[in-house]
Amino acid sequence: MDSVLELRAIRKSFAGFAALDGADFTLRRGEVHALLGENGAGKSSLMNVAAGLYAPDGGRILIGGREQRLGGPREATAQGIGMVHQHFHLVKPFTVAENILLANPRGRFSRGIETIEREIAFCTNMLGFVVDPHRRLDSLSVAEQQRVEIVKVLLGGATIIILDEPTAVLTDEEADGLLTTMRRLAAQGTAVVLVTHKLREVTRYADRVTIMRGGRHVAACDPKTMSTAQLTELTVGVALPSPVREKTARGExxxxxxxxxxxxxxxxxxxxxxxxxxxxxxxxxxxxxxxxxxxxxxxxxxxxxxxxxxxxxxxxxxxxxxxxxxxxxxxxxxxxxxxxxxxxxxxxxxxxxxxxxxxxxxxxxxxxxxxxxxxxxxxxxxxxxxxxxxxxxxxxxxxxxxxxxxxxxxxxxxxxxxxxxxxxxxxxxxxxxxxxxxxxxxxxxxxxxxxxxxxxxxxxxxxxxxxxxxxxxxxxxxxxxxxxxxxxxxxxxxxxxxxx
Ligand SMILES: Nc1ncnc2c1ncn2[C@@H]1O[C@H](COP(=O)(O)OP(=O)(O)OP(=O)(O)O)[C@@H](O)[C@H]1O
Ligand SMILES: [Mg+2]
Incomplete structure (x- = not known):
């Protein structure tokens, strides 16, 4: 099996509420795998389990075919799992370079801040982003902070990259740039999880899609064989009408x-x-x-x-x-x-x-x-x-x-x-x-x-x-x-x- 990450029957409750109720997920080497589901379906929770942030109440985690217990995010990082969270984990009064240094305190960054700045420049160049390493985080827009998170994970050397709604704050063009880069990384063997609500991204960029509802897996398939209407129905359970803008009189x-x-x-x-x-x-x-x-x-x-x-x-x-x-x-x-x-x-x-x-x-x-x-x-x-x-x-x-x-x-x-x-x-x-x-x-x-x-x-x-x-x-x-x-x-x- 070429599965790099397998989550089996994962359960996780918060104060008696089952956010994950026996969720399954399989990620293969070299694929971009989309994770779809309504708000509250359990997507972030499941990925937080994979990233070592939540300890599951039950179920098994296999990384590279071997069962693992992740004691925390550092252990997940050591296994090559990097996650860009929906709500960023950045330190606001610090600069971009300092934030990236903080996340990667050892190893190749021991040579100091100039090395990091060079690495950031290299990485953002590849991504087609512009991130000034000297800017303080609290002076950046949400979209710019998002870019810093992505650079942080890539420079951390992750081979399994989990992106939790990475394009929610990006324009079409920025999103295309990011996802094209992810496809390129996947072609080199990286496995990418893309949590998203945008079906266009799923059909364009994902090799497979897993759909969750109510803390469980409902389907996994090749999105290229599905219409967006079919994907919506699987996700939401019903077809949706689009809103109409009626003519109104403008007032004062x-x-x-x-x-x-x-x-x-x-x-x-x-x-x-x-x-x-x-x-x-x-x-x-x-x-x-x-x-x-x-x-x-x-x-x-x-x-x-x-x-x-x-x-x-x-x-x-x-x-x-x-x-x-x-x-x-x-x-x-x-x-x-x-x-x-x-x-x-x-x-x-x-x-x-x-x-x-x-x-x-x-x-x-x-x-x-x-x-x-x-x-x-x-x-x-x-x-x-x-x-x-x-x-x-x-x-x-x-x-x-x-x-x-x-x-x-x-x-x-x-x-x-x-x-x-x-x-x-x-x-x-x-x-x-x-x-x-x-x-x-x-x-x-x-x-x-x-x-x-x-x-x-x-x-x-x-x-x-x-x-x-x-x-x-x-x-x-x-x-x-x-x-x-x-x-x-x-x-x-x-x-x-x-x-x-
Ligand atoms: N730390 C927590 N404590 C209590 N409840 C939580 C916690 N984390 C998640 N939940 C609950 O678990 C359920 C699943 O949440 P989760 O964030 O995984 O959903 P999601 O699929 O990522 O949704 P969205 O698309 O809105 O981001 C929600 O009902 C949420 O309120
Ligand atoms: Mg979420």
């Missing part, structure tokens, strides 16, 4: 951004005179290759990034460019940030607290000290039902334990509650399965139909084109072109790179 101005400048501490200009307007009942989409100022724009709008010059005016709240986030929120701003764990959820707090916090700040549950906890729990329970947040064993459960997609649904439920003046959404369907993704799109269109103004920043061009009434293309901190719906995909794609 809700947001005016003019001459916006943002500068990094290093003096680099991140936003260079950005201006656009959004009306009630309108979705304004921002397209572009990630890292061109999108994160800074979202930060400037929501109040987490300092503005050097320019104006942001929001209906009902006035000029807010130098106002703190709380003032903006009480003026009717709702935010769905890209990094939901770092910016939108307090992982250590309960689901109820995470949901109700917005209402608490608005005084909806009474004054501090006299909070109506029953009403908070009731509202949270209703939201969990309405947004189909799965994996909730109780409302007191910590929000950090939700699977990636379900955590995002909780954020959406909170931010879309009420009647926001303006919704700023950054990559709102990142990491969501097909069903949840369709639900998010439906929610954003419903907000638009209700007369909310929406700024939708997304690396997923199809998402922007499908939802937005107008699209601004960002490149190097500027909006370089604007398109009205129905927009031409190719023209947008050209604008994204022409100026890049």
């Amino acid at each position: 101005l809700r947001l005016i951004v003019a001459g916006l400048r943002v500068e990094h501490e290093t003096g680099r200009t991140a936003l260079d005179g950005v201006g656009f307007q959004v009306r009630a009942g309108e979705i304004y989409g921002i397209a572009g290759v990630s890292g061109n100022g999108q994160s800074e724009l979202v930060g400037a709008l929501t109040g987490t990034t300092a503005v050097a010059a320019g104006d942001i005016w929001m209906s009902g709240a006035g000029h807010i460019a130098d106002r703190p986030p709380a003032i903006r929120r009480s003026g009717g701003l709702a935010a769905i940030p890209a990094d939901r764990y770092a910016q939108a959820l307090a992982g250590g707090l309960s689901i109820t607290d995470n949901y109700a916090v917005a209402g608490v700040m608005a005084g909806r549950y009474g004054p501090w000290g006299w909070l109506d906890r029953k009403a908070m729990a009731k509202a949270a329970a209703a939201a969990v039902r309405a947004f189909d947040v799965q994996g909730v064993r109780g409302l007191k459960q910590r929000a950090g334990l939700l699977s990636g997609g379900n955590a995002q649904k909780l954020v959406l439920a909170r931010e879309l509650a009420g009647d926001p003046v303006l919704i700023v959404a950054h990559g709102p369907s990142r990491g969501l399965d097909a069903r949840a993704c369709a639900a998010v799109h439906e929610r954003l269109l419903a907000a638009r139909a209700r007369g909310n103004a929406v700024v939708l920043v997304s690396d997923d061009l199809d998402e922007v084109i499908g939802l937005a009434d107008r699209i601004g293309v960002m490149s190097r901190g500027r909006i370089v072109a604007e398109f009205d719906a129905p927009a031409d995909r190719q023209a947008i794609g050209r604008a994204m790179v022409d100026h890049g």
Whole structure:
């Protein structure tokens, strides 16, 4: 047998809930193997078992045909298993090179930081990425951090590479670059696991696909023999309709951004005179290759990034460019940030607290000290039902334990509650399965139909084109072109790179 990794009948429970219920998985040498399944199906849990992060309650792990007990991630690394996690394991105040050194403390890196910088350059060249080894992690976008994780695993010398939703934060082009590299590594004998929700990637790049549901294996097959409709049905259990964008009347101005400048501490200009307007009942989409100022724009709008010059005016709240986030929120701003764990959820707090916090700040549950906890729990329970947040064993459960997609649904439920003046959404369907993704799109269109103004920043061009009434293309901190719906995909794609 040429199987390099075999997981047999793996079981793993969390507080009595079986996340893995006898899951099987076989990985062969030299293949790209996709792992599909709905949010909460157990994909990350199973791969965390393979990477030595979770100790299974039952089942067997065979590496290269020999049974192994992995005492921890270091033991998995020693067996050649490297994993790029869905939620990154990087140290924020350190530079790229320092992070990579930390992960590979011994061996060939003992020669010092210059060697690592050379290795990083070599590796990113091969991947077709640009990663500056001197940048601090906290100055990088989510997509850029993702690249650092991939470089870290590759330089660690892994022969089994597990990528947990690596392309969720990449553009089509970046994703193609990464997956082409993985195919090349596979041709040289590396085994690659690709956890993804994107069927296009499965049919294009995978030699085999395993589908999971409810903590178990439901099928393994050659994706080239399946249609995407068949794969969706196996994953979700039903066929899905696509959302429709109906004609709505545009209302009054809700947001005016003019001459916006943002500068990094290093003096680099991140936003260079950005201006656009959004009306009630309108979705304004921002397209572009990630890292061109999108994160800074979202930060400037929501109040987490300092503005050097320019104006942001929001209906009902006035000029807010130098106002703190709380003032903006009480003026009717709702935010769905890209990094939901770092910016939108307090992982250590309960689901109820995470949901109700917005209402608490608005005084909806009474004054501090006299909070109506029953009403908070009731509202949270209703939201969990309405947004189909799965994996909730109780409302007191910590929000950090939700699977990636379900955590995002909780954020959406909170931010879309009420009647926001303006919704700023950054990559709102990142990491969501097909069903949840369709639900998010439906929610954003419903907000638009209700007369909310929406700024939708997304690396997923199809998402922007499908939802937005107008699209601004960002490149190097500027909006370089604007398109009205129905927009031409190719023209947008050209604008994204022409100026890049
Ligand atoms: N450390 C943990 N403690 C408690 N529950 C957990 C833990 N890790 C995962 N779970 C639960 O196990 C189930 C499976 O989660 P997992 O993260 O493996 O799903 P997934 O298939 O990766 O989903 P997604 O596509 O949303 O990333 C979920 O219901 C999740 O809430
Ligand atoms: Mg996951």
